[in-house]
Structure formats: C-alpha cells, structure tokens
Amino acid sequence: MTVFLLRRLAGLAVVLLVASFLVYGLLYLVPGGPMAFLLGNRSGTPEQIAAIRAQYHLDDPFLVRYATWLGDAVRGDFGSSLVYRQDVSALMSARAATTTFLVGYSTVLIVVVGVAAGTLAGLRRGRVDNVVSAVSSAFLATPTFVIGVVLVIVFALGLGWFPVFGPGEGFGGRLYHLTLPAITLSLGSAAFLARITRASVREELGREHVETARSRGLAESLVIRRHVLRNASIPVITVTGLTVASLIAGSVVVENVFALDGLGSLFVRAILQRDFAVVQAVVLVLVTAFVLVNLVVDLCYKALDPRMSR
Structure with missing residues (x-):
C-alpha cells in the first residue's frame, strides 16, 4: 500500500508541476503579455513601465520568474491582487469555505x-x-x-x-x-x-x-x-x-x-x-x-x- 501511494503521489506531483507551468506561462502568451494586465487601460509613461517591470521582476528570465512564483505558491503566497489591493491568499481563504x-x-x-x-x-x-x-x-x-x-x-x-x-x-x-x-x-x-x-x-x-x-x-x-x-x-x-x-x-x-x-x-x-x-x-x-x-x-x-x- 505504501509503495502504491508513493507511486501515485509522485505521478500527481509531476502533473501539478506541469499544470503550474502552464498556469503561469499561458498568461504570458496573451497579446501584450503581463504588462497588458498590469497597466490595464492605461498607456503608462516610460518611468511607470520601468517601475512596474522592476516591481514584478519582468526583466528576469522566464524560468527564474516561474521558479520564484512556484516557490512562493508552495508557501501559500500568490502575490497581491491588482484590483483589490489585497493579498491573494487572504482573498481566497475568505471565500474558500x-x-x-x-x-x-x-x-x-x-x-x-x-x-x-x-x-x-x-x-x-x-x-x-x-x-x-x-x-x-x-x-x-x-x-x-x-x-x-x-x-x-x-x-x-x-x-x-x-x-x-x-x-x-x-x-x-x-x-x-x-x-x-x-x-x-x-x-x-x-x-x-x-x-x-x-x-x-x-x-x-x-x-x-x-x-x-x-x-x-x-x-x-x-x-x-x-x-x-x-x-x-x-x-x-x-x-x-x-x-x-x-x-x-x-x-x-x-x-x-x-x-x-x-x-x-x-x-x-x-x-x-x-x-x-x-x-x-x-x-x-x-x-x-x-x-x-x-x-x-x-x-x-x-x-x-x-x-x-x-
């Protein structure tokens, strides 16, 4: 039973890893990338764009950003909501029940x-x-x-x-x-x-x-x-x-x-x-x-x- 459970857990871990990569990566494939979400309907000055890119580490390599996001997600930290200006984990926990x-x-x-x-x-x-x-x-x-x-x-x-x-x-x-x-x-x-x-x-x-x-x-x-x-x-x-x-x-x-x-x-x-x-x-x-x-x-x-x- 233990071997069976460990084998299933290993397979599920791989599935979750692939799913997390797709979840994180697909939003970067939309027109405009993450900047389109961060700026919304605003055009943004070069200084604002540079500040946003620095805040969200958008100049880092994609795999580095993904690894950082995944590490934070494993700890329950999904970042901050752009709309509610609150921690995403707090927003979800209040509604998960x-x-x-x-x-x-x-x-x-x-x-x-x-x-x-x-x-x-x-x-x-x-x-x-x-x-x-x-x-x-x-x-x-x-x-x-x-x-x-x-x-x-x-x-x-x-x-x-x-x-x-x-x-x-x-x-x-x-x-x-x-x-x-x-x-x-x-x-x-x-x-x-x-x-x-x-x-x-x-x-x-x-x-x-x-x-x-x-x-x-x-x-x-x-x-x-x-x-x-x-x-x-x-x-x-x-x-x-x-x-x-x-x-x-x-x-x-x-x-x-x-x-x-x-x-x-x-x-x-x-x-x-x-x-x-x-x-x-x-x-x-x-x-x-x-x-x-x-x-x-x-x-x-x-x-x-x-x-x-x-």
Whole structure:
C-alpha cells in the first residue's frame, strides 16, 4: 500500500508541476503579455513601465520568474491582487469555505441520491426503472442555471422555505442557506450517476459468479451486497470522482445565480477585471483539488480491488 501511494503521489506531483507551468506561462502568451494586465487601460509613461517591470521582476528570465512564483505558491503566497489591493491568499481563504461547503454538500447529495436511485432501478425492473430513467433524463437535459432559477422562484420566493442570497453563518446557517444551491449543483450529476449505477448493477446481475452464488443457496441480500454492489461500485467510483472534480468548476454558475461570494464568483470577476494574480491562484487551486480527488479515487480502487495496483 505504501509503495502504491508513493507511486501515485509522485505521478500527481509531476502533473501539478506541469499544470503550474502552464498556469503561469499561458498568461504570458496573451497579446501584450503581463504588462497588458498590469497597466490595464492605461498607456503608462516610460518611468511607470520601468517601475512596474522592476516591481514584478519582468526583466528576469522566464524560468527564474516561474521558479520564484512556484516557490512562493508552495508557501501559500500568490502575490497581491491588482484590483483589490489585497493579498491573494487572504482573498481566497475568505471565500474558500463557501465553495468547499457547497461542493461537499453537493457531493453528499449526488452520492446518496444517485447511488440509491440507480441501485433501485437496477434491481427492480418495470415501473421503478421507468420512473428513475425518465426523471434522470429530464434533469440531465435541463441546464444548471435553469434549475437554480426555478428553485429560487418556487422554494425561496414562492413558498419562502429557503433564503435567496448569502452563504449563512455557522454550520447550521450554511446548511440552511446552501441547500438550494447544493440541490441545483447536484441534480444533473446525481441523475448521471443514477444512470451509470443502474447500468453497472444490471451488468453485474447477469454475470456468472452471481448465478453461481445464487445456485449455492446464498441469501439474495448477501448476493446483492457482496457480489453485485461491490463489483458494480468500481465504475460508480470513477464517475463520482470525475463528477466531484467537475463540481468545482460548476459551482461558478451556481454561485452567480445565488449571489454566493465563493471562489467561482471571485474567478469570474478576476477574469473580467484582468486580475492575473487571482486568476493564476484560483486556477492552480482548482487543478490541485482535481488532482487530489483523483488520488482519492485511486485509493478507493485499491481498497475495492487490490489487483488494480499491479
């Protein structure tokens, strides 16, 4: 297990290194380079341009600048925001809790609803299967922002069950305020996971080892739990991992619909305001989160089937 984990960590470190190089380097490929971001709409005098180049070490070789930036990023220092005139790390930490809670809440809903509905549809043919398939198809075909607007109109403005804006305070307050955003973010992914779970369960039910277990007189509940659900969980974990990673990007839309001040909304504003330090930091954090999610998926594979580590 230790060798497997070290091998995965080494591979992920390489991925993060390449991703950080791309994140830092791509902004230097835009017309005008970093000076276009630093000057904004101003032309700048030669003295101002020289001062800016000296402040941001733009006259140093590119690899030297990248190494300095990467070293600071590893220590949690992403520089200062050009727009907010604040430390980028402080800006992100103030908003990371909202995005983390939203993604975590949505993940729980996706796993519980998606796996339960898909398993039920896979085990019970007929009306249950038809209902789950129809509902999942409807949610998959509906854009996230449409679901969010409908939920706000019905459950916030119409019935008054949930607040419209804000992330809330404390665990209970966040749970209450982020219920509608989490449902909005999770419905489409839960529907997709339900379809994958249904197909995987159906496939396992038709395998020979399941028929053999039944012929040996094992209880149906034991056959389902040990021989069907365990093997069916491997593709489900794959889809769950990719889905959770995509939630981080999908939260941008939901945060804007519900006026949540999270990393997604900060990222959108940074792009519009050409705040390149914030853009670099948020992208690097999102890539890191995606890589860590994939590491968790690999560890789940190892726990379910040790042969996958060979």
